Amino acid sequence: MPGTEKFGQEELKEVMDVMQTGILFRYNHEAQRNNIWKAKEFEEEVKKITGAKYALAVSSGSAAIFAALAASGIGYGDEVIVPPFTFAATIEAVMLLGAVPVFAEIDETLCLSAEGIEKAITPRTKAVCLVHMCGGMADMSSILEVIKKHQLILVEDAGQAFAASYKGTYTGLFGQAGSYSFDFFKIATAGEGGVLVTNDEHTYKMAEYFCDHGHNHEGTNRGMEQHPVVGFNFRISELHAAVGLAQTRRVPEIKSINRKHKQYLQTLIKNSVNEISFSRLPDKSGDSATFLNLMLPSTETAKIFVEELNKKGIGGFNYWYTNMYHFINQWDHIKNLKFPNKMAIHYLSISQDYNNLYLPKSQEVIGRLVSFGIRVNWTEQEMQQLASGIIDCLKKAIYTAKHLQ
Numbered sequence: 001m002p003g004t005e006k007f008g009q010e011e012l013k014e015v016m017d018v019m020q021t022g023i024l025f026r027y028n029h030e031a032q033r034n035n036i037w038k039a040k041e042f043e044e045e046v047k048k049i050t051g052a053k054y055a056l057a058v059s060s061g062s063a064a065i066f067a068a069l070a071a072s073g074i075g076y077g078d079e080v081i082v083p084p085f086t087f088a089a090t091i092e093a094v095m096l097l098g099a100v101p102v103f104a105e106i107d108e109t110l111c112l113s114a115e116g117i118e119k120a121i122t123p124r125t126k127a128v129c130l131v132h133m134c135g136g137m138a139d140m141s142s143i144l145e146v147i148k149k150h151q152l153i154l155v156e157d158a159g160q161a162f163a164a165s166y167k168g169t170y171t172g173l174f175g176q177a178g179s180y181s182f183d184f185f186k187i188a189t190a191g192e193g194g195v196l197v198t199n200d201e202h203t204y205k206m207a208e209y210f211c212d213h214g215h216n217h218e219g220t221n222r223g224m225e226q227h228p229v230v231g232f233n234f235r236i237s238e239l240h241a242a243v244g245l246a247q248t249r250r251v252p253e254i255k256s257i258n259r260k261h262k263q264y265l266q267t268l269i270k271n272s273v274n275e276i277s278f279s280r281l282p283d284k285s286g287d288s289a290t291f292l293n294l295m296l297p298s299t300e301t302a303k304i305f306v307e308e309l310n311k312k313g314i315g316g317f318n319y320w321y322t323n324m325y326h327f328i329n330q331w332d333h334i335k336n337l338k339f340p341n342k343m344a345i346h347y348l349s350i351s352q353d354y355n356n357l358y359l360p361k362s363q364e365v366i367g368r369l370v371s372f373g374i375r376v377n378w379t380e381q382e383m384q385q386l387a388s389g390i391i392d393c394l395k396k397a398i399y400t401a402k403h404l405q
């Protein structure tokens with residue numbers, strides 16, 4: 001959780017600015033707010049880092065991906081290609097919009113592959129919701145080719161990849177709209193919050209209206225605004241935006257330290273354990289480096305490695321293959337469409353049987369993947385200790401797996 005490791009005077013100052021005026025609402029109240037506009041400043045800061053033309057701060061990363069899909073015109077009955085490895089919010093957003101998720105294969109980038117996307121296309125496919133996982137990025141040049149060839153809409157969930165880029169373009173900005181999360185576990189946090197980005201003015205306007213009951217925010221009298229579309233409340237509060245602003249200013253520094261720490265660990269580990277590899281980064285220089293992603297030789301070895309880590313009391317890692325939130329094997333509620341109410345998806349024809357998906361590549365990749373969260377406050381000694389613990393456990397796991405065969 002790198003962002004939360006770095007709370008300080010800066011966060012306090014921004015929050016106190018808001019508390020002093022008492023205007024916790026992001027719109028209007030011009031007379032009382034003393035020119036304090038934290039949500040707007042937060043958006044400007046995100047634009048500065050990513051180069052996005054438009055940014056909209058909202059109440060969560062989930063709201064941001066939901067609004068990004070809606071504002072891009074994704075709705076009833078549209079098939080949206082999604083990965084089986086993501087935070088569940090991506091899939092929930094598609095279903096809540098009345099659209100139909102179609103699962104496609106990921107590869108060693110931990111993201112959808114061009115090949116996976118192409119195989120999942122049907123005549124009803126409208127969009128791809130690409131998810132940039134674990135601080136890295138998808139292989140954009142091959143993916144953009146497929147998007148163009150089939151004239152699909154691209155929306156990016158960059159919930160875990162704020163400040164990551166591919167050949168100079170930041171995640172979230174390759175398609176029609178993208179989203180970042182600023183929840184408690186991300187590279188920067190607002191407590192709860194998200195930001196939607198786009199380079200398209202119409203998409204931005206639709207998102208802006210959609211996230212505030214359709215208000216067009218023109219003029220200074222909230223009661224007299226027009227409502228070009230129906231929307232809902234996905235607004236961020238000024239307090240959350242204040243924290244997000246201070247944290248976003250720290251991101252360039254956090255990213256650069258993360259990258260050094262990741263490189264340090266990777267070098268030590270690779271030098272001692274020949275059999276280990278890492279997730280594939282299509283552009284190494286664009287890595288936000290929030291995770292060290294170890295690829296074990298097999299799922300069997302990874303499982304033994306996790307047991308060894310637990311035995312040794314080494315924490316701070318995710319084995320997504322068995323984690324309840326990020327991989328499809330544990331998503332029975334989603335696969336069985338268990339909503340509290342009747343939803344469009346219950347009446348739509350679904351081209352896949354969610355309970356019998358055939359995604360061998362994704363199973364193989366996530367089975368082998370163990371991710372360690374990179375911490376920005378680590379000392380060199382702490383990193384050496386962690387690396388030597390990881391190396392011990394890796395050697396044991398690889399040895400044990402060999403002798404089981």
Ligand SMILES: *Cc1c(COP(=O)(O)O)cnc(C)c1O
Pocket residue numbers: 060061062063065086087089090131157158159160181182183192193194
């Ligand atoms: C964290 C995350 C989200 C959701 O963000 P919240 O701010 O927690 O709602 C969505 N997608 C991905 C890939 C995430 O990692």
